[in-house]
Amino acid sequence: MNFVPKINRRSFVIGTAAVGGGLALGLDLPLGPKIVRAADGSPELGVWVVVKPDDTVAIRCVRTEMGQGTMTGLAQLVAEELGCDWSKVTIEEPTPGESVKRKRAWGDFSTGGSRGIRESHEYVRKGGAAARMMLLQAAANEWKVPVSECSAANSTITHKASNRTTTFGKVAEAAAKLDVPKEIALKDPKDWKIAGKPLKRLDTPDKVIGKTQYGADFTLPGMLNAAIKACPVHGGKLKSIDAAKVEGMKGVKKVVKVDDNAVAVVADTWWHAKTALDALPIQWDTGENGKVSSASIAKFLEEGLTAEKAYVGNQVGDVKAAIAGAAKKVEAVYSYPYQNHAPMEPMNATARYTPEKCEVWGGTQNGEAAFASVLAASGLPADKCEFHKMMLGGGFGRRGASQDWVRQAVLIAKEMPGTPVKLLWSREEDMTQGRYHPITQCKLVGAFDKDNNLTGLHMRISGQSILNTLAPQRLDPDGRDPVAFQGLNPRGETAFGYTVPNLLIDHAMRNPHVWAGFWRGVNVNHNAIYVECFMDELAHSVGVDALEFRRKLMTQHPKNLAVLNAVAEKIGWGKPTAPGRHLGLSHMMAFGSYVAGAAEISVEGDKIKIHRLIGATDPGFAVNPAQIDRQVAGSFVYGISALFYGECTVKDGAIEQTNFDTYNSIRIAEMPKVESIVMPSGGNAWGGVGEPTILVAAPAIMNAYFRATGKRIRSFPLKNHNLQIA
Amino acid sequence: MIMAVAELLKNKPKPTDADIDRELTNICRCGTFQQVRAAIHAAANA
Numbered sequence: 001m002n003f004v005p006k007i008n009r010r011s012f013v014i015g016t017a018a019v020g021g022g023l024a025l026g027l028d029l030p031l032g033p034k035i036v037r038a039a040d041g042s043p044e045l046g047v048w049v050v051v052k053p054d055d056t057v058a059i060r061c062v063r064t065e066m067g068q069g070t071m072t073g074l075a076q077l078v079a080e081e082l083g084c085d086w087s088k089v090t091i092e093e094p095t096p097g098e099s100v101k102r103k104r105a106w107g108d109f110s111t112g113g114s115r116g117i118r119e120s121h122e123y124v125r126k127g128g129a130a131a132r133m134m135l136l137q138a139a140a141n142e143w144k145v146p147v148s149e150c151s152a153a154n155s156t157i158t159h160k161a162s163n164r165t166t167t168f169g170k171v172a173e174a175a176a177k178l179d180v181p182k183e184i185a186l187k188d189p190k191d192w193k194i195a196g197k198p199l200k201r202l203d204t205p206d207k208v209i210g211k212t213q214y215g216a217d218f219t220l221p222g223m224l225n226a227a228i229k230a231c232p233v234h235g236g237k238l239k240s241i242d243a244a245k246v247e248g249m250k251g252v253k254k255v256v257k258v259d260d261n262a263v264a265v266v267a268d269t270w271w272h273a274k275t276a277l278d279a280l281p282i283q284w285d286t287g288e289n290g291k292v293s294s295a296s297i298a299k300f301l302e303e304g305l306t307a308e309k310a311y312v313g314n315q316v317g318d319v320k321a322a323i324a325g326a327a328k329k330v331e332a333v334y335s336y337p338y339q340n341h342a343p344m345e346p347m348n349a350t351a352r353y354t355p356e357k358c359e360v361w362g363g364t365q366n367g368e369a370a371f372a373s374v375l376a377a378s379g380l381p382a383d384k385c386e387f388h389k390m391m392l393g394g395g396f397g398r399r400g401a402s403q404d405w406v407r408q409a410v411l412i413a414k415e416m417p418g419t420p421v422k423l424l425w426s427r428e429e430d431m432t433q434g435r436y437h438p439i440t441q442c443k444l445v446g447a448f449d450k451d452n453n454l455t456g457l458h459m460r461i462s463g464q465s466i467l468n469t470l471a472p473q474r475l476d477p478d479g480r481d482p483v484a485f486q487g488l489n490p491r492g493e494t495a496f497g498y499t500v501p502n503l504l505i506d507h508a509m510r511n512p513h514v515w516a517g518f519w520r521g522v523n524v525n526h527n528a529i530y531v532e533c534f535m536d537e538l539a540h541s542v543g544v545d546a547l548e549f550r551r552k553l554m555t556q557h558p559k560n561l562a563v564l565n566a567v568a569e570k571i572g573w574g575k576p577t578a579p580g581r582h583l584g585l586s587h588m589m590a591f592g593s594y595v596a597g598a599a600e601i602s603v604e605g606d607k608i609k610i611h612r613l614i615g616a617t618d619p620g621f622a623v624n625p626a627q628i629d630r631q632v633a634g635s636f637v638y639g640i641s642a643l644f645y646g647e648c649t650v651k652d653g654a655i656e657q658t659n660f661d662t663y664n665s666i667r668i669a670e671m672p673k674v675e676s677i678v679m680p681s682g683g684n685a686w687g688g689v690g691e692p693t694i695l696v697a698a699p700a701i702m703n704a705y706f707r708a709t710g711k712r713i714r715s716f717p718l719k720n721h722n723l724q725i726a
Numbered sequence: 727m728i729m730a731v732a733e734l735l736k737n738k739p740k741p742t743d744a745d746i747d748r749e750l751t752n753i754c755r756c757g758t759f760q761q762v763r764a765a766i767h768a769a770a771n772a
Contacts, residue, residue, distance in 0.1 A: 067756050342755060343755055344753065344754075344755055394755050394756060396755070630758070630760075630761060633757060633759075633760050633761075634756050634757030634758065635757065636757065637754070637755075637756075637757025637759060638755065638757055641755075660753060665753045665754075665755060667750070667751050667752070667753065667759075668746060668747060668750045668751075668752075668754075668759045668762065668763065669746075669747035669748070669750075669751075671757075671759040671760065671763075674760060
């Protein structure tokens with residue numbers, strides 16, 4: 001692009017559009033004897049709904065909105081049960097500090113694992129329904145009629161028999177005096193009028209006019225800025241610094257050691273801080289990890305492919321016997337590299353510490369985890385801490401389980417009591433201090449009998465456990481990482497979609513020192529490539545159509561089959577393709593949703609053109625189908641970027657890629673046409689939508705690539721095979 | 727991205743898809759490209 005910005009991005013956006021009305025955030029609850037009131041004095045009807053005299057409804061949301069649309073979806077569910085006018089809905093985000101004060105009245109803040117809606121739909125719907133029941137009761141009391149004769153819709157309560165109406169705002173004060181009902185019946189999703197509809201996002205207008213404040217935008221009067229450098233080799237320590245060398249540099253206020261592995265420079269501007277940090281002589285103690293390379297990690301994992309001991313994830317029959325007695329055996333070894341989340345906005349947080357109060361502002365996927373970090377780092381009790389959530393310039397899992405940058409910000413601010421300090425990571429810091437998509441290899445062996453029936457499948461994963469880095473307390477008592485088996489489990493929300501008479505899926509845990517983390521899609525990114533590419537290899541080896549081969553193994557998995565059939569039909573599987581076009585399929589279950597993909601590609605030399613990419617998803621219930629469409633398309637951008645470009649390599653113990661020049665991401669010209677099929681099948685289970693479809697892109701494209709070229713690629717990214725996206 | 731689009735529309739009030747592909751090289755990790763493309767055409771035709 002030739003355009004060089006001459007003005008500040010924020011002032012540009014704000015200056016080019018009218019700034020809309022304000023939205024009161026946060027809660028200050030001067031508790032009366034009975035009625036709980038929001039900051040502006042409006043009464044609460046249960047914890048999820050506040051109705052204002054002008055009929056405006058404030059719906060509470062504690063899951064983090066980060067562009068994925070969960071806030072709008074959750075509000076739709078509350079509004080549906082409440083029966084309010086959707087145009088009058090606003091959002092309030094209670095802080096983690098308020099949540100703690102009110103005994104976690106709003107439940108879990110954690111926003112990862114595609115759980116925003118699927119794990120809170122029931123209690124937020126009940127919250128909306130409870131508020132409606134209170135409003136109806138208040139109106140019935142005023143009119144002295146049975147509540148059963150009153151109905152609510154569009155923020156209006158009607159008593160048909162007497163032809164009377166009132167509005168939510170008029171009876172809210174009386175309703176707030178009533179007890180919150182405990183017996184609550186929810187609507188049948190078939191009758192939804194607000195939920196289930198492709199409504200526009202509530203957070204878009206503020207973003208379009210530049211009003212939304214991201215963590216990196218935040219400022220406070222008198223605020224200083226900090227730049228930080230942690231030991232490039234994870235697990236390494238800060239040995240020594242020569243602070244005197246930079247303390248006299250322009251703007252520098254202080255050089256601060258942070259924990260035992262990092263150093264920060266605090267200055268008047270971030271650039272001064274960063275310039276001094278770059279000039280600061282630092283010695284690291286990298287220990288043994290300083291000798292680790294990508295090659296040594298690969299060797300470490302390779303050993304696990306044939307190791308005797310491994311944690312079992314899924315076992316049926318006797319796979320060893322099936323393989324030993326096979327008429328035909330097919331084997332393949334795959335691998336998948338480290339990936340960085342690389343959100344557009346690097347990690348940052350602004351902290352202000354005094355012995356009486358520690359407050360932090362920033363983006364997080366988990367307000368409660370960020371709050372816990374503030375407590376731990378400040379050493380202050382919960383009633384003296386607060387975390388204020390700001391908009392995130394991308395999460396993708398990086399801003400979830402680990403709140404490492406929040407801790408750093410507090411530790412730095414603690415060195416300068418009373419002075420607010422904004423810690424902003426450089427892109428280089430963000431690229432090298434991530435919590436990376438784990439690295440794995442996989443050996444697959446398929447066994448056929450003489451009639452070409454698949455009698456056995458052994459899938460041995462060797463590689464890193466995410467929980468081992470982030471939450472070792474969540475490992476099974478024997479050390480097994482249950483998350484490693486996403487998409488491969490015998491049952492549950494990430495169940496394996498095939499029935500094979502003799503099956504063994506096991507994990508030889510091999511943990512390099514590089515920090516692992518939850519990266520959008522998590523372990524299904526590689527598990528889906530391993531299973532779905534190998535399924536095509538198996539089908540090819542016996543000369544059976546890839547779809548027919550799968551169908552035979554999927555008779556007991558009707559929901560997997562339904563999404564697979566849907567994409568196959570839409571892409572025209574089995575029908576003649578245009579000259580030079582080739583198709584590929586994939587499917588899996590992840591985060592409670594059944595997903596399938598189909599790709600249509602052509603290959604010219606080293607260029608792969610993706611003409612069509614179809615994603616089908618059955619999340620059980622579709623709260624906002626338009627938002628699901630966008631999540632499908634967005635997940636493909638992340639998945640395709642990883643497939644073609646994404647790889648973090650290790651040299652001398654450190655991650656080598658420090659910016660987007662070496663860790664690339666696809667651009668608008670490379671974006672394939674995405675068609676999504678949203679096909680909720682109902683039932684009792686609600687699936688997620690933020691992550692699942694990411695898994696189908698890579699195997700569908702790679703299976704199409706094999707059909708186009710006869711070449712099977714088993715290591716990634718494709719740039720290492722000199723393949724480019726056209 | 728928004729600023730790049732503003733510049734594109736200033737120089738080329740009715741950009742084609744090929745214009746968009748050529749001129750917009752901004753990274754978007756959330757993957758809003760389809761929506762961005764649709765929005766550019768909508769703005770151009772407004």
